[in-house]
Amino acid sequence: MLVLLAVLLPAPAAAAPEGEAPVETTSTGELPKTTVGFQAYEDVAVISTAGPLEFSGAWTEGAFWIDWGAGSCSGSGETCLLRVYFSPGSAGPKAGALHVMVDGYEDWVLPLSGEAFEPRLALEPASVDFGTQRLYQGQERQLQVRNSGEAPLQLSGIDVEGPDSGRFWNGGSDCWSLPDGWLDPGESCSAAVYFQPEEVRDYEATLKVSVNGYYVTAPLSGAGGQAVMKAAANPVDLGAVTVGTAGDLATIELVNEGNLPGSFFIAVIAGGDARSFELIDESCSGFTPVAPGEACRVRVRFAPQSSGPKQARLALFGDDDGGTMIVLTGEGVAPVVGFDLVGIHFGAVATGARSAPQPFVVRNGGATALQLGGVGIVGADPDQFLLAGDECTGATLAAGQACRLRVRFAPGGLGAKAAALRVGVPGGALTAGLSGTGVASAAEAKRSKHKGKRKRRAVRRNATIHNRKAKRDRRRAKKRSGKAGRHHSRDRLDRG
Numbered sequence: 001m002l003v004l005l006a007v008l009l010p011a012p013a014a015a016a017p018e019g020e021a022p023v024e025t026t027s028t029g030e031l032p033k034t035t036v037g038f039q040a041y042e043d044v045a046v047i048s049t050a051g052p053l054e055f056s057g058a059w060t061e062g063a064f065w066i067d068w069g070a071g072s073c074s075g076s077g078e079t080c081l082l083r084v085y086f087s088p089g090s091a092g093p094k095a096g097a098l099h100v101m102v103d104g105y106e107d108w109v110l111p112l113s114g115e116a117f118e119p120r121l122a123l124e125p126a127s128v129d130f131g132t133q134r135l136y137q138g139q140e141r142q143l144q145v146r147n148s149g150e151a152p153l154q155l156s157g158i159d160v161e162g163p164d165s166g167r168f169w170n171g172g173s174d175c176w177s178l179p180d181g182w183l184d185p186g187e188s189c190s191a192a193v194y195f196q197p198e199e200v201r202d203y204e205a206t207l208k209v210s211v212n213g214y215y216v217t218a219p220l221s222g223a224g225g226q227a228v229m230k231a232a233a234n235p236v237d238l239g240a241v242t243v244g245t246a247g248d249l250a251t252i253e254l255v256n257e258g259n260l261p262g263s264f265f266i267a268v269i270a271g272g273d274a275r276s277f278e279l280i281d282e283s284c285s286g287f288t289p290v291a292p293g294e295a296c297r298v299r300v301r302f303a304p305q306s307s308g309p310k311q312a313r314l315a316l317f318g319d320d321d322g323g324t325m326i327v328l329t330g331e332g333v334a335p336v337v338g339f340d341l342v343g344i345h346f347g348a349v350a351t352g353a354r355s356a357p358q359p360f361v362v363r364n365g366g367a368t369a370l371q372l373g374g375v376g377i378v379g380a381d382p383d384q385f386l387l388a389g390d391e392c393t394g395a396t397l398a399a400g401q402a403c404r405l406r407v408r409f410a411p412g413g414l415g416a417k418a419a420a421l422r423v424g425v426p427g428g429a430l431t432a433g434l435s436g437t438g439v440a441s442a443a444e445a446k447r448s449k450h451k452g453k454r455k456r457r458a459v460r461r462n463a464t465i466h467n468r469k470a471k472r473d474r475r476r477a478k479k480r481s482g483k484a485g486r487h488h489s490r491d492r493l494d495r496g
Contacts, residue, residue, distance in 0.1 A: 035151040036089065043084075044081075046081075054103035058101065088116030090116065130195040136196065143190065145188060158207070203224065206220060228256065229262050236328055242368045249299050256291065269328070273310035276303060276312070277314075338362070342432060346434070353410070354386065372425060388407060414440060
């Protein structure tokens with residue numbers, strides 16, 4: 001019986017590597033400085049020095065990795081292209097290696113190194129105080145965001161935080177339009193911050209610029225302000241004044257109780273009974289603002305046009321903080337004024353002479369002061385009477401007060417004369433009658449008597465002359481009549 005024996009021999013061993021692969025590279029293996037949390041890369045070309053080789057892959061050690069989407073290192077060829085990234089998780093120098101596998105050779109190893117830095121930012125200025133800003137008016141400030149670290153970085157956020165973040169906001173930044181989004185060491189970009197208060201108070205917030213969990217902040221502060229122009233009293237009562245009379249000047253002081261200067265561009269009296277109130281002058285409008293704690297003044301006067309309660313508004317219109325309205329009130333009182341006499345009869349006064357002055361009293365019988373107007377003599381014969389004394393023209397009579405006038409009669413001719421004394425009062429005029437008779441003086445009477453005698457003699461003389469002439473005319477007529485009779489008788493005898 002034949003027995004066959006099979007001898008199992010071990011499989012031939014794989015060929016031992018023939019040493020380091022015949023490749024080279026121009027890369028130093030030192031990657032760019034990198035900020036922690038970011039990554040940097042370098043393209044590494046592994047080139048065969050012995051013709052085509054069989055590349056079977058690559059791998060890395062340490063904080064480095066290969067982006068296979070950006071290169072290839074497999075198959076037959078003379079070049080292996082790899083993009084190697086450095087992604088540090090902490091600061092400090094880092095070391096690693098790139099391993100390239102080539103069939104038949106030991107791994108080709110490229111030592112890798114890189115240095116990582118914590119992100120560093122600086123805000124300039126380090127804080128922003130907007131000061132006191134007028135309500136609802138926004139103000140902008142620019143801050144510079146500077147990379148104060150050793151490696152490039154990309155910002156991840158610019159935000160405003162804090163209790164009043166609603167009144168501060170990031171208005172815009174060119175940090176998002178940097179080339180490739182990177183901020184190189186020492187490079188800056190700008191961020192705008194706006195502040196718009198809506199109340200009179202202090203505001204606080206924080207500007208926060210972030211880089212992958214690291215951030216830098218700048219305190220933001222500001223205050224809301226406005227001018228608050230207030231009068232000590234509102235409404236302002238200007239009291240009771242006689243109709244047609246101007247009351248005393250009243251000064252209204254407006255104090256700025258706010259925390260910003262205030263100004264007005266116009267002041268007017270309007271509404272209701274505006275015609276009964278006068279704006280005399282004011283120092284509130286114009287180009288000089290009223291500082292906080294300071295005051296401006298308006299002078300007004302009440303001059304009612306009719307009786308009864310009156311009301312209007314002093315309106316001051318401002319550029320920034322609106323306007324201020326002050327109510328003006330007063331009481332118009334009907335005048336109670338008159339002469340103590342209804343008139344004076346001066347009697348008979350010789351022409352060319354003057355009577356003794358006769359007094360007239362004008363009395364304010366009301367409860368408020370009144371102002372008199374002009375005084376004059378009017379009527380049929382105003383030139384026959386003279387104003388000998390005047391305490392009343394333009395006078396202001398307090399309640400119960402009186403003024404005095406004096407009048408003379410100075411006739412310029414004979415006969416009855418009449419006129420009236422007139423005094424202007426609010427709403428009209430007072431009149432008092434003036435009368436008298438002009439008579440001849442003693443000298444004129446004597447002259448008149450002699451003149452009468454001469455006139456009577458002339459009349460008698462003229463009568464005598466007239467009578468004589470009449471007698472002559474009768475005699476002549478009688479003679480003519482006798483001659484005519486004789487001629488008539490003859491004619492009858494002849495006919496017979």
